[in-house]
Amino acid sequence: MAIDYLPLLILIILAMGFAAIAMGLPAVLGPKLPNKQKYEPYESGIIPFADARRRFPVQYYLVAMLFVVFDIEVIFLYPWAVILNRLGLFALVEMAIFLLILLVGYVYCWKRGALDWGGQVRPGDDVVESQVVESQVEEE
Amino acid sequence: MNIAALTANLHVILPEMVLAAFALLVILADMLRQDEEESRLLPLLTLAGILAAMAATAWIWNRPVASYQEGAIADGFALGARTVILVAAGLATLLSMGYLPRINRQMGEYYALVLLATLGMTMMASATDLIVLFLALEIFSLALYILSGYYRKNPRSTEASMKYFLLGAFASSFFVYGAALLYGAAGTTQLREIGNLLASDHGNPNLLWPGIALLLVGFGFKVSLVPFHMWTPDVYQGAPTPVTAFMSAGTKTAAFAAFVRVLMEALPAQQIQWGWALAVLAVLTMTVGNLTALRQLSLKRMLAYSSVANAGYILVALVPGTAQGSKAALFYLLTYAFMNVGALAVVITLEKIDELDALQNRAAGLADRWPLLALAMSIFMLSLSGIPPLAGFFGKFFVFQAAVEGGWTWLAVVGVLNSAISAYYYLRVMVAMYFHEAEEPVQPRRWGGLSLSLALTALATVIIGLYPSLWTGFLSGLGG
Amino acid sequence: MTWSMLFFVLVGAVSLAAAAGVVLSRQPVHSALFLLTNFATLAVLYVTLEAQFLAAAQVIIYAGGIVILILFVIMLIGGETNDFVARQRSWTRGVALGLGILLLASLSYSVFQGFNQPPADVTAIQGGIPEAVGQALFTQYLLPFELASILLLVALLGALVLGRHGTVAHTGSQPASPPPSSDD
Numbered sequence: 001m002a003i004d005y006l007p008l009l010i011l012i013i014l015a016m017g018f019a020a021i022a023m024g025l026p027a028v029l030g031p032k033l034p035n036k037q038k039y040e041p042y043e044s045g046i047i048p049f050a051d052a053r054r055r056f057p058v059q060y061y062l063v064a065m066l067f068v069v070f071d072i073e074v075i076f077l078y079p080w081a082v083i084l085n086r087l088g089l090f091a092l093v094e095m096a097i098f099l100l101i102l103l104v105g106y107v108y109c110w111k112r113g114a115l116d117w118g119g120q121v122r123p124g125d126d127v128v129e130s131q132v133v134e135s136q137v138e139e140e
Numbered sequence: 141m142n143i144a145a146l147t148a149n150l151h152v153i154l155p156e157m158v159l160a161a162f163a164l165l166v167i168l169a170d171m172l173r174q175d176e177e178e179s180r181l182l183p184l185l186t187l188a189g190i191l192a193a194m195a196a197t198a199w200i201w202n203r204p205v206a207s208y209q210e211g212a213i214a215d216g217f218a219l220g221a222r223t224v225i226l227v228a229a230g231l232a233t234l235l236s237m238g239y240l241p242r243i244n245r246q247m248g249e250y251y252a253l254v255l256l257a258t259l260g261m262t263m264m265a266s267a268t269d270l271i272v273l274f275l276a277l278e279i280f281s282l283a284l285y286i287l288s289g290y291y292r293k294n295p296r297s298t299e300a301s302m303k304y305f306l307l308g309a310f311a312s313s314f315f316v317y318g319a320a321l322l323y324g325a326a327g328t329t330q331l332r333e334i335g336n337l338l339a340s341d342h343g344n345p346n347l348l349w350p351g352i353a354l355l356l357v358g359f360g361f362k363v364s365l366v367p368f369h370m371w372t373p374d375v376y377q378g379a380p381t382p383v384t385a386f387m388s389a390g391t392k393t394a395a396f397a398a399f400v401r402v403l404m405e406a407l408p409a410q411q412i413q414w415g416w417a418l419a420v421l422a423v424l425t426m427t428v429g430n431l432t433a434l435r436q437l438s439l440k441r442m443l444a445y446s447s448v449a450n451a452g453y454i455l456v457a458l459v460p461g462t463a464q465g466s467k468a469a470l471f472y473l474l475t476y477a478f479m480n481v482g483a484l485a486v487v488i489t490l491e492k493i494d495e496l497d498a499l500q501n502r503a504a505g506l507a508d509r510w511p512l513l514a515l516a517m518s519i520f521m522l523s524l525s526g527i528p529p530l531a532g533f534f535g536k537f538f539v540f541q542a543a544v545e546g547g548w549t550w551l552a553v554v555g556v557l558n559s560a561i562s563a564y565y566y567l568r569v570m571v572a573m574y575f576h577e578a579e580e581p582v583q584p585r586r587w588g589g590l591s592l593s594l595a596l597t598a599l600a601t602v603i604i605g606l607y608p609s610l611w612t613g614f615l616s617g618l619g620g
Numbered sequence: 621m622t623w624s625m626l627f628f629v630l631v632g633a634v635s636l637a638a639a640a641g642v643v644l645s646r647q648p649v650h651s652a653l654f655l656l657t658n659f660a661t662l663a664v665l666y667v668t669l670e671a672q673f674l675a676a677a678q679v680i681i682y683a684g685g686i687v688i689l690i691l692f693v694i695m696l697i698g699g700e701t702n703d704f705v706a707r708q709r710s711w712t713r714g715v716a717l718g719l720g721i722l723l724l725a726s727l728s729y730s731v732f733q734g735f736n737q738p739p740a741d742v743t744a745i746q747g748g749i750p751e752a753v754g755q756a757l758f759t760q761y762l763l764p765f766e767l768a769s770i771l772l773l774v775a776l777l778g779a780l781v782l783g784r785h786g787t788v789a790h791t792g793s794q795p796a797s798p799p800p801s802s803d804d
Contacts, residue, residue, distance in 0.1 A: 079754030
């Protein structure tokens with residue numbers, strides 16, 4: 001019961017302790033020589049080129065959406081894998097239908113360029129009309 | 141549980157399986173097509189799917205009443221509601237054919253979403269389990285949020301989508317909270333079992349009442365009852381008009397069918413209490429809907445408020461909690477699907493290119509130049525205002541008859557008075573068409589599917605009205 | 621008993637505080653982080669209720685997936701703080717607050733009253749372990765399971781419609797909005 005989660009509690013305490021030590025010791029012992037570079041956001045050594053508070057391309061949203069959908073799929077796969085031996089072929093078919101439906105959606109997103117970052121034009125994209133709309137906006 | 145038990149009565153969900161298969165086919169076809177021309181095949185594929193689902197429904201009708209895993213049922217009521225939804229979806233597809241290329245070229249997603257929304261609606265109409273009910277509700281709601289914003293370059297369409305989504309998500313959470321409380325009260329999600337447990341005093345009444353109240357809010361939003369109707373005019377007006385047509389007939393049918401089933405199967409013992417709550421809501425809905433519709437200049441907003449008022453009439457049939465009432469509601473939904481989709485089809489013909497709506501003065505002088513179109517619109521308007529011998533009259537007649545025989549005469553009187561008010565704004569459109577001069581020459585937009593759906597809806601509205609005996613047979617053929 | 625009660629009260633307090641933080645925080649990113657805290661504490665509460673599978677799902681889907689999605693949406697809209705709060709009419713806030721308190725009071729009253737009743741015969745899954753969940757999900761709740769895949773498909777298609785590039789809808793339809801950044 002609750003005692004089963006004791007290792008988890010110990011892990012949490014250890015992790016918090018490690019973080020406290022890792023941040024506390026340098027603060028106490030380290031030399032403090034501030035300069036401009038040190039106050040910039042650290043992103044794996046790449047020099048920041050703009051403020052982070054700006055609009056990001058919509059592709060990020062699509063990728064996140066795909067991620068959530070397949071996240072949910074994974075959570076369904078987990079109890080399915082546990083139970084598969086008992087239910088046998090029928091459970092296999094059930095999951096196959098489930099996966100097939102999502103797979104079609106996934107391949108469709110892929111084909112429609114949801115995962116492309118470039119500016120390729122694909123059949124069905126409204127490129128021509130969108131230019132018309134933009135020029136109308138300028139006239140207004 | 142063995143496999144035989146899991147696949148028994150699988151035919152109950154055959155129409156849904158057909159719709160899902162065709163939705164996947166539409167996606168695949170859109171993926172494999174070579175050029176723009178071939179995308180004209182997509183609406184035809186969609187229509188084929190809807191017709192196949194209708195055939196499946198008809199096939200099930202001749203079989204004994206069966207239920208799949210206590211989650212979905214194929215009794216007369218569910219099958220009737222499915223048919224109405226499929227009719228609405230088919231008509232909406234016809235309307236979309238010439239409409240869609242103008243507003244958004246993403247055909248594949250559109251038709252796939254139409255099919256999936258139809259699937260959600262038919263599933264909801266036949267669901268007998270709160271979990272299935274909620275999933276079905278979410279499937280078609282989500283699809284409609286997207287579809288109502290499909291004219292992406294038009295800010296009104298985006299606004300409609302956003303409003304619908306925010307308020308709809310809010311209403312869904314009310315619904316699911318109510319379902320959870322009902323589950324807490326009864327200990328099961330199956331509607332019939334909930335009814336048995338609650339009737340035998342095994343339930344927990346303290347959780348029951350807030351559960352019913354919250355479910356009522358959820359349903360009230362979907363069928364747009366006052367005071368949960370605020371989204372209706374903006375969404376109906378801002379959505380592409382074929383989507384408005386689909387939404388007004390389909391969502392109403394699905395949500396009312398599920399509403400009836402929850403009330404009649406899970407909560408029959410509490411009829412005295414919810415009967416009064418529904419009666420108050422019905423009076424509010426009819427009155428506010430009609431009085432607000434009087435002031436509308438836009439045809440789509442007028443029809444939106446009229447749809448609010450119509451939800452009120454249908455609710456009148458539900459108040460007594462009788463089988464007669466549920467049948468009357470379903471019949472009303474059938475007539476409403478034809479006359480409302482037809483009226484919106486006329487609105488499509490009158491719309492200016494790049495606009496989503498037509499003002500009433502666009503109809504002025506229509507009768508001189510386009511007599512057939514004016515005639516069709518007159519049929520829809522007369523039917524909506526309940527003038528015999530058109531379909532709308534018999535819809536209202538059965539609804540008010542059910543109320544009177546259930547002992548709610550005063551409610552029927554309020555309904556009749558409201559009908560009289562509503563005649564004013566419906567007939568105003570006709571006055572404009574026949575007696576006013578056209579301010580600017582209107583060149584109606586037309587394509588094959590549009591003309592076909594106009595002819596079908598006008599004919600159905602007249603035929604149901606001329607031969608109601610055909611349809612009362614349809615009514616008596618429905619199970620409980 | 622008292623220890624588990626104390627634990628529940630502590631975790632519940634953190635959960636409530638985080639939920640309040642989501643609503644009250646002015647910075648959308650802070651709201652998202654409060655939401656993460658809230659999801660994590662809920663997972664802990666599920667574990668104490670012996671619903672281990674639900675707890676795992678809570679962490680993987682909500683804390684792992686939904687919060688990421690929300691952060692991405694915040695990035696998509698832009699991180700400005702004050703524009704998020706729409707101007708309201710002065711009285712609507714008061715009315716909404718009053719009605720909300722009324723709803724909260726009546727719901728909590730009935731739920732607390734519900735505790736005094738003998739519980740309904742809930743035939744819930746015994747122990748939220750994956751075997752029991754799987755057994756129920758893939759036999760008794762087969763139809764909802766397959767419907768879930770349809771729902772996810774609708775979500776995928778919807779995301780595709782909203783996020784398709786090539787359509788420049790947001791620049792065209794909203795002249796009043798600030799000009800999009802150069803690589804948009």
